[in-house]
Amino acid sequence: MRETMEALIPTIGVVTDVRVDTPDVKTFRVNSLDGGIPFDHMPGQCAMLSIPGVGEAMFSITSSPTNKEYKEFSIKKCGCLTDWLHQMEVGQQITIRGPYGHAFPVDTEFVGKDLLFIAGGIGLAPLHSVINYCRHYRDRYGSIDIVYGSRSKDDLVDYQEILNEWCTEEGINVYLTIDRPQEGWDGHVGFVPNYVKELNFDVNKTAVICGPPIMIKFTLAGLQELGFEKTQVYTTMELRMKCGIGKCGRCNIGDKYVCKDGPVFRCDQLDELPNEY
Amino acid sequence: MMMYKINVDRLPELYAKMAESRALYLPIEKNDQVEFHPWNADACVRLDKLNTAKSAKDLFFPQTENLMKFKMQGKNISIEENRDPVEPFVLFGVRACDVRSFDVLDKVFLADPVDTFYQSRRENGVVISMACHEPEETCFCHAFGIDAADPAGDISCWMVEGTLYWKPLTEKGQALTETVSALMEQAGDQDQAKVEESQKALHAVMEKLPLYDLDLTGFDGDHLLEKFNSEKWAKLSEACLGCGSCTFVCPTCQCYDIRDYDNGHGVQRYRCWDSCMYSDFTMMAHGTPRKTQLEKFRQRFMHKLVYFPSNNDGMYSCVGCGRCLTKCPISMNIVKVIKALGGENHA
Ligand code: SF4
Ligand code: SF4
Numbered sequence: 119m120r121e122t123m124e125a126l127i128p129t130i131g132v133v134t135d136v137r138v139d140t141p142d143v144k145t146f147r148v149n150s151l152d153g154g155i156p157f158d159h160m161p162g163q164c165a166m167l168s169i170p171g172v173g174e175a176m177f178s179i180t181s182s183p184t185n186k187e188y189k190e191f192s193i194k195k196c197g198c199l200t201d202w203l204h205q206m207e208v209g210q211q212i213t214i215r216g217p218y219g220h221a222f223p224v225d226t227e228f229v230g231k232d233l234l235f236i237a238g239g240i241g242l243a244p245l246h247s248v249i250n251y252c253r254h255y256r257d258r259y260g261s262i263d264i265v266y267g268s269r270s271k272d273d274l275v276d277y278q279e280i281l282n283e284w285c286t287e288e289g290i291n292v293y294l295t296i297d298r299p300q301e302g303w304d305g306h307v308g309f310v311p312n313y314v315k316e317l318n319f320d321v322n323k324t325a326v327i328c329g330p331p332i333m334i335k336f337t338l339a340g341l342q343e344l345g346f347e348k349t350q351v352y353t354t355m356e357l358r359m360k361c362g363i364g365k366c367g368r369c370n371i372g373d374k375y376v377c378k379d380g381p382v383f384r385c386d387q388l389d390e391l392p393n394e395y
Numbered sequence: 396m397m398m399y400k401i402n403v404d405r406l407p408e409l410y411a412k413m414a415e416s417r418a419l420y421l422p423i424e425k426n427d428q429v430e431f432h433p434w435n436a437d438a439c440v441r442l443d444k445l446n447t448a449k450s451a452k453d454l455f456f457p458q459t460e461n462l463m464k465f466k467m468q469g470k471n472i473s474i475e476e477n478r479d480p481v482e483p484f485v486l487f488g489v490r491a492c493d494v495r496s497f498d499v500l501d502k503v504f505l506a507d508p509v510d511t512f513y514q515s516r517r518e519n520g521v522v523i524s525m526a527c528h529e530p531e532e533t534c535f536c537h538a539f540g541i542d543a544a545d546p547a548g549d550i551s552c553w554m555v556e557g558t559l560y561w562k563p564l565t566e567k568g569q570a571l572t573e574t575v576s577a578l579m580e581q582a583g584d585q586d587q588a589k590v591e592e593s594q595k596a597l598h599a600v601m602e603k604l605p606l607y608d609l610d611l612t613g614f615d616g617d618h619l620l621e622k623f624n625s626e627k628w629a630k631l632s633e634a635c636l637g638c639g640s641c642t643f644v645c646p647t648c649q650c651y652d653i654r655d656y657d658n659g660h661g662v663q664r665y666r667c668w669d670s671c672m673y674s675d676f677t678m679m680a681h682g683t684p685r686k687t688q689l690e691k692f693r694q695r696f697m698h699k700l701v702y703f704p705s706n707n708d709g710m711y712s713c714v715g716c717g718r719c720l721t722k723c724p725i726s727m728n729i730v731k732v733i734k735a736l737g738g739e740n741h742a
């Protein structure tokens with residue numbers, strides 16, 4: 119499809135659906151111009167999206183690789199490019215290149231394991247892909263537990279899909295929580311790290327944490343209190359990126375480049391890196 | 396391969412011959428500053444000048460270059476590749492340190508996925524190096540195993556007593572040599588001896604330079620966190636202005652930015668040099684992980700002396716050219732960092 123071999127040159131994608139998830143998160147469906155998908159990816163990988171003249175930035179791919187019809191990106195409005203993206207309507211073209219980075223080890227380390235997914239806020243975006251991948255290949259994995267929290271009920275991304283599909287599936291336990299009590303919410307109230315400790319998970323699970331750095335930090339500490347080792351816990355890292363291919367120097371931390379060596383890291387690997395994230 | 400020689404008075408003929416078929420870049424003085432510029436008959440060539448103010452990396456990794464152009468029409472976008480054309484060129488008079496810097500850049504840009512912009516310039520460029528004769532007190536290429544008397548490249552040159560000696564080292568160098576060999580004489584054993592003598596003389600000078608024995612022990616790609624957490628960074632970075640001069644003159648600094656420019660008829664996407672010393676380098680919507688100049692300063696030197704070697708079989712991302720020693724407005728530099736953090740008992 120692409121004539122150039124140059125990694126920095128994107129292809130054109132077209133927005134085929136826009137879904138309002140929360141007051142500041144929208145999910146965009148993207149197809150290539152011929153109606154197909156721009157590339158194949160693995161859960162946890164990212165892509166560079168851009169509106170020429172506005173900017174280019176890295177976003178995690180929210181849809182599962184098993185979805186061969188389109189790619190989805192859940193994007194939080196938080197600055198110049200994302201503001202612009204939030205104004206897009208169906209039919210808008212954007213540029214897209216990727217996929218970039220290392221995926222979750224869904225076909226290796228995760229196989230045969232009981233999985234525990236923990237997300238805070240927009241941190242569900244990268245997890246959405248891996249959760250749906252594991253649901254698709256359900257018999258490869260043990261039990262699946264999902265803990266997901268947000269500021270309020272309205273800030274839960276993909277709430278309908280979670281209720282209608284994840285919560286109703288056998289062998290999947292979903293635990294939702296919001297930070298403060300709210301009318302119309304009879305579920306759990308409290309921060310994710312505390313909730314994880316309360317739930318007192320079995321320590322033989324493999325865990326994945328995604329969310330704001332502070333939430334990751336406290337949740338990891340909580341898991342360690344329960345007896346989890348860092349080698350059982352995975353997370354994703356977010357740094358500023360420009361090239362996506364380990365050359366522009368932007369996302370360098372220690373001897374790693376988050377764009378190509380990450381964004382997925384096992385928590386014990388993070389101990390070997392400078393604390394600059 | 397055979398060595399050739401030519402009298403220094405006939406160099407303009409040599410330049411003219413080479414410039415017939417391709418662009419020829421030489422250290423040329425303009426407004427009291429020597430930089431690699433395209434040669435013409437009136438140019439003030441300064442082969443004697445030790446190091447150009449900026450490095451030669453511009454020729455392979457230009458300060459700004461076009462990547463592609465976008466046309467926007469309503470909701471539609473089209474991409475037009477409009478890379479700056481690359482024509483064959485010769486880069487003459489590169490010192491041993493700068494020649495090594497191309498190997499460092501290769502590690503970054505030619506690693507998978509290859510940067511085809513850089514690659515086509517590397518393929519189109521012939522590098523003619525020049526042995527040093529009067530190294531300066533700021534030179535410390537020796538610390539990185541570089542021999543200023545025996546520079547690499549496609550062709551190596553030595554200037555001895557009014558004669559330029561010319562020795563092709565690669566096929567590319569040999570091919571260029573064949574186009575100009577009619578102007579030169581073949582060098583004999585005596586000439587070879589003269590070159591060797593000049594090399595010995597240079598070694599004797601080098602050994603007396605203040606930074607000749609600069610010791611890189613302890614910078615072995617290991618001890619990453621120990622070095623990172625050293626308390627010495629605070630003092631070292633205290634006065635750093637974050638001006639980025641050190642990164643711009645450095646032959647091995649390769650960080651870049653990608654930007655868009657809307658000229659009303661379309662959007663030009665280009666890349667340009669960037670600097671880890673700048674405050675917005677890692678700035679994101681919710682802040683930056685490198686908040687103070689200490690963190691930015693530390694990143695530059697940790698990258699050159701620890702991270703890069705750890706990923707590249709021990710190759711440092713510094714070639715000891717000394718440019719950052721002379722250009723930093725606060726006289727801070729990599730040598731001071733090496734001395735403060737190096738040695739057996741690391742940080
Ligand atoms: S760090 Fe300084 S001495 Fe080393 S290559 Fe760069 S400019 Fe030259
Ligand atoms: S080390 Fe010196 S040249 Fe480099 S940014 Fe700091 S003040 Fe500028």
Ligand code: FES
Nearest residue numbers: 360362365366377
């Ligand atoms: S984004 Fe350029 S090195 Fe990672």
